[in-house]
Amino acid sequence: MSILISSETKILIQGITGAFGGKHAQLSIDYGTQVVAGVTPGKGGQTFEHAGVKVPVFNSVAEAAKATGATVSAIFVPPPFAGDAILECVDAGLDLAVCITEGIPIKDMVRVKRAMQGAKTRLVGPNCPGLVTPGEGEGSNGGCRIGIAPGYIHKKGHVGVVSRSGTLTYEAVFQITTKGLGQSTSVGIGGDPVNGTDHLDVIKLFNEDPDTKGIILIGEIGGNAEVEAARWIKDNCTKPVAGFIAGATAPPGRRMGHAGAIVGGAEDTAEAKIAVFKECGIEVAETPSDMADALLRAAKAKGVSLA
Amino acid sequence: MNIHEYQAKALFAKFGVPAPQGAAAKSSDEFATALSSLPEGPTMVKSQIHAGGRGKGTFTDGYKGGVKFCKTKDEALEVAGKMINNTLVTIQTGPAGRKVQTIYFTAALDIKKEYYLAILLDRATSRPVIVASTEGGVEIEKVAEETPEKITKVFIDPAYGLADFQIREIVFGLELTGGEAKNAYKLIRNLYTCFWETDASMVEVNPLITTPEGDVLALDAKVSFDDNALFRHPEIVELRDLNEEDPKEIEASKYDLAYIALDGNIACLVNGAGLAMSTMDIIKHYGGNPANFLDVGGGATKEKVIAAFKIILGDPNVGGIFVNIFGGIMDCNVIAEGIVDAVKEVGLKLPLVVRLEGNNVAAGKATLAASGLELVSGDTMADAAQKIVKLVA
Numbered sequence: 011m012s013i014l015i016s017s018e019t020k021i022l023i024q025g026i027t028g029a030f031g032g033k034h035a036q037l038s039i040d041y042g043t044q045v046v047a048g049v050t051p052g053k054g055g056q057t058f059e060h061a062g063v064k065v066p067v068f069n070s071v072a073e074a075a076k077a078t079g080a081t082v083s084a085i086f087v088p089p090p091f092a093g094d095a096i097l098e099c100v101d102a103g104l105d106l107a108v109c110i111t112e113g114i115p116i117k118d119m120v121r122v123k124r125a126m127q128g129a130k131t132r133l134v135g136p137n138c139p140g141l142v143t144p145g146e147g148e149g150s151n152g153g154c155r156i157g158i159a160p161g162y163i164h165k166k167g168h169v170g171v172v173s174r175s176g177t178l179t180y181e182a183v184f185q186i187t188t189k190g191l192g193q194s195t196s197v198g199i200g201g202d203p204v205n206g207t208d209h210l211d212v213i214k215l216f217n218e219d220p221d222t223k224g225i226i227l228i229g230e231i232g233g234n235a236e237v238e239a240a241r242w243i244k245d246n247c248t249k250p251v252a253g254f255i256a257g258a259t260a261p262p263g264r265r266m267g268h269a270g271a272i273v274g275g276a277e278d279t280a281e282a283k284i285a286v287f288k289e290c291g292i293e294v295a296e297t298p299s300d301m302a303d304a305l306l307r308a309a310k311a312k313g314v315s316l317a
Numbered sequence: 318m319n320i321h322e323y324q325a326k327a328l329f330a331k332f333g334v335p336a337p338q339g340a341a342a343k344s345s346d347e348f349a350t351a352l353s354s355l356p357e358g359p360t361m362v363k364s365q366i367h368a369g370g371r372g373k374g375t376f377t378d379g380y381k382g383g384v385k386f387c388k389t390k391d392e393a394l395e396v397a398g399k400m401i402n403n404t405l406v407t408i409q410t411g412p413a414g415r416k417v418q419t420i421y422f423t424a425a426l427d428i429k430k431e432y433y434l435a436i437l438l439d440r441a442t443s444r445p446v447i448v449a450s451t452e453g454g455v456e457i458e459k460v461a462e463e464t465p466e467k468i469t470k471v472f473i474d475p476a477y478g479l480a481d482f483q484i485r486e487i488v489f490g491l492e493l494t495g496g497e498a499k500n501a502y503k504l505i506r507n508l509y510t511c512f513w514e515t516d517a518s519m520v521e522v523n524p525l526i527t528t529p530e531g532d533v534l535a536l537d538a539k540v541s542f543d544d545n546a547l548f549r550h551p552e553i554v555e556l557r558d559l560n561e562e563d564p565k566e567i568e569a570s571k572y573d574l575a576y577i578a579l580d581g582n583i584a585c586l587v588n589g590a591g592l593a594m595s596t597m598d599i600i601k602h603y604g605g606n607p608a609n610f611l612d613v614g615g616g617a618t619k620e621k622v623i624a625a626f627k628i629i630l631g632d633p634n635v636g637g638i639f640v641n642i643f644g645g646i647m648d649c650n651v652i653a654e655g656i657v658d659a660v661k662e663v664g665l666k667l668p669l670v671v672r673l674e675g676n677n678v679a680a681g682k683a684t685l686a687a688s689g690l691e692l693v694s695g696d697t698m699a700d701a702a703q704k705i706v707k708l709v710a
């Protein structure tokens with residue numbers, strides 16, 4: 011099946027009239043995603059057209075959701091305005107907001123996260139590649155692609171992938187697909203230190219999803235999200251889990267690209283996280299080329315088939 | 318983004334956070350004027366670099382100590398003369414040290430007691446936190462390990478802001494009373510405003526001091542800012558000191574490339590921070606040593622790729638190059654064209670291993686094959702990493 015999104019999901023795209031948003035709207039439409047609306051304040055009434063699909067553009071998320079029944083938003087809005095764009099989704103009562111934007115000031119996210127507390131809308135991101143639930147068609151078309159991941163590397167299947175990184179996720183997904191297995195859903199939670207969804211939030215959903223048979227957890231230096239997830243997995247997760255932590259060679263105190271990839275103390279190093287993974291029964295991938303194999307080892311040890 | 322102590326104290330002054338009177342000088346010509354602006358009495362002479370441990374540091378010519386107490390103004394002049402344009406090595410600078418280009422003179426005050434006060438973002442709660450301790454002037458990590466009960470922390474609700482009762486909690490935790498408590502209260506309130514309004518990522522005052530007269534001041538100031546928020550703080554951007562940054566990193570930021578110099582000899586060019594970090598990791602895994610972290614980002618153009626290539630080739634330690642691309646947004650052919658053009662422009666005598674996968678990979682591989690460039694391809698990341706390590710060894 012999948013988590014959070016499926017081929018039935020109707021999405022709107024904030025920033026669809028911009029170059030970045032527009033390009034990925036096209037790719038999502040090509041993938042078979044139901045892009046039913048776009049939102050760009052001031053451009054309501056326009057139509058975004060691609061491959062014969064006509065997507066109406068609205069001035070606000072609330073209007074777009076009401077008119078089209080969209081329940082999920084993909085946010086391609088520049089950093090100074092992205093926090094506001096997230097809150098607009100919350101106010102409109104969407105189920106899910108996926109914020110792709112990199113570079114949002116941390117203070118803005120601190121305020122947004124606080125303002126969202128208790129609301130029904132889940133936030134994934136910011137600074138994330140988005141989510142893909144692969145479909146059954148050629149190149150896994152017919153599924154739902156929110157964000158910027160290449161669709162064709164996916165395949166419909168039973169491995170759940172959750173990661174902070176974009177391109178490293180594609181590595182894992184491609185390894186899985188190349189081995190003839192497939193993904194239930196791939197979720198990029200993003201590289202920012204203050205974000206809407208943690209590894210653990212996604213792991214819990216994968217644990218409950220009848221169609222996810224194994225999980226790959228990809229993390230990096232900085233923060234304690236992976237450790238928190240690992241400890242929960244030890245006590246609660248019945249499915250095989252493989253993990254990889256990037257940044258073992260990163261020098262301390264430096265921001266390694268992602269705003270959240272910075273070592274603060276002894277516990278958020280790659281070594282520390284890998285040690286906890288091992289303690290918690292998570293099969294550790296030695297190198298990024300080993301991620302799918304690590305999951306196969308974990309599945310074999312549990313007598314589980316991922317096919 | 319980091320700033321110097323003297324800049325941080327100027328910022329504090331704007332927000333009503335008291336610090337000892339001070340004046341900065343960027344050359345020996347400016348020393349006399351700076352010193353004459355200070356009151357009579359002893360002076361602190363402080364080397365300005367973006368690193369801690371200055372007091373215990375040593376200059377490369379053997380002169381000891383980057384922070385000195387001077388009884389007279391003449392002594393201060395002499396000491397400053399020894400420090401200016403000299404290179405200071407501290408436990409935080411690394412063995413190469415940093416050139417001191419600014420001296421900060423401050424009035425040397427009598428200290429009654431030293432405390433610790435800092436404001437930063439707590440990742441676990443996604444809230445700002447104020448950390449305070451009666452143990453000032455020492456390493457806070459040590460205090461946290463050995464005597465955690467001497468640390469007070471309050472977490473600020475972003476919806477409400479810093480509450481008065483929270484400031485009181487800090488002040489009581491610092492065991493301050495009477496006039497000192499009143500002064501500390503004001504200082505903390507203003508320091509928090511400074512932190513919040515400037516989009517600082519951290520403000521550290523170590524030590525915060527009380528004087529025999531009952532004043533409370535910031536004796537040192539370490540402030541850094543959220544890079545993501547600089548677009549809305551041109552006044553902070555003006556404080557940037559390019560001399561404190563690696564020239565390659567400065568060049569990279571002009572092109573919006575994330576680049577960090579390391580000390581190995583295998584240069585990397587990768588798209589995506591997670592993949593870039595794990596590229597460094599896999600090189601190490603196979604016995605090599607990465608020369609840098611470099612993320613060209615998703616929407617990189619040919620020009621960006623060329624700029625990236627030139628930057629990594631500008632590192633004299635580089636003995637080989639590993640290009641590892643998984644194109645999602647990134648188009649493999651754009652990378653390929655960038656590499657071909659870059660090599661044409663600067664020439665390449667070093668081993669080059671390229672691993673391309675993803676968006677438009679077939680065209681990318683074709684471009685590289687047709688270029689006649691001497692390069693080695695890798696199929697998987699592991700395969701490519703092993704190849705470059707072997708070639709550079």
